[in-house]
Amino acid sequence: MKQQVIITKSIVGWYNIKDTQHNLLLNIAPDVFKKHFPEVSEDICIACLEMDISRILELKNKKKVGN
Numbered sequence: 001m002k003q004q005v006i007i008t009k010s011i012v013g014w015y016n017i018k019d020t021q022h023n024l025l026l027n028i029a030p031d032v033f034k035k036h037f038p039e040v041s042e043d044i045c046i047a048c049l050e051m052d053i054s055r056i057l058e059l060k061n062k063k064k065v066g067n
Contacts, residue, residue: 002052003053007046014029
């Protein structure tokens with residue numbers, strides 16, 4: 001299922017991916033962002049795109065397993 005998301009780059013360089021209601025879906029490091037979202041420039045301050053929500057869920061699950 002596709003969902004519209006907003007991606008912002010924090011002051012410390014990490015990326016926040018939020019839904020259109022501004023609920024945080026994912027907070028990821030720059031190297032992880034570059035690897036999993038190559039279609040989005042790492043030089044952005046803010047971006048909006050439609051993506052398959054399973055991509056976010058997959059990364060969330062990897063984070064939980066890694067901790």
